[in-house]
Amino acid sequence: MAGAPGMKQASQFYASGILADPANAELRDNFPLLAGSEQLIQLCNIEALEQLRDEPGTVEPDALVGYAFGDMQVTGGLLEAEGGAFRRDGQWYHLRYRCTAGSDLRSVSAFEYQVGALVPRSAWEEHFLNGDDEGFD
Numbered sequence: 001m002a003g004a005p006g007m008k009q010a011s012q013f014y015a016s017g018i019l020a021d022p023a024n025a026e027l028r029d030n031f032p033l034l035a036g037s038e039q040l041i042q043l044c045n046i047e048a049l050e051q052l053r054d055e056p057g058t059v060e061p062d063a064l065v066g067y068a069f070g071d072m073q074v075t076g077g078l079l080e081a082e083g084g085a086f087r088r089d090g091q092w093y094h095l096r097y098r099c100t101a102g103s104d105l106r107s108v109s110a111f112e113y114q115v116g117a118l119v120p121r122s123a124w125e126e127h128f129l130n131g132d133d134e135g136f137d
Helices: 015-020 022-033 036-053
Strands: 061-065 072-075 078-088 091-101 108-118
Touching: 015 022, 015 036, 022 036, 036 061, 036 072, 036 078, 036 091, 036 108
Parallel strands: none
Antiparallel strands: 061 078, 072 078, 078 091, 091 108
């Protein structure tokens, strides 16, 4: 994956470790029940949250919506989310990311992302963004 301008390129990947963790056995066991494109989306969303959690000096994000401001594009093992958003400390931020999965759809081989501006509270409802976990069950 060629680095897009302004995007931070990840040098280590976390999703496979999350799936392998015995504490996540239910998630791992249910993964094969998802359609291939949904597996890719879930894998990449896990990776996106973990990459954001790894940023030093920031509050960990607790929610992510890859399609909040635009459709995600899935092509083979590549997911592109140009209009994503994530929630950190009760606020939503724009996010774009590109994720390439390994052939087994259980690992990530390339990931890059860019954190954008704060999403104004007035735009939350229109884009299905919540201030808490209501609606994320």
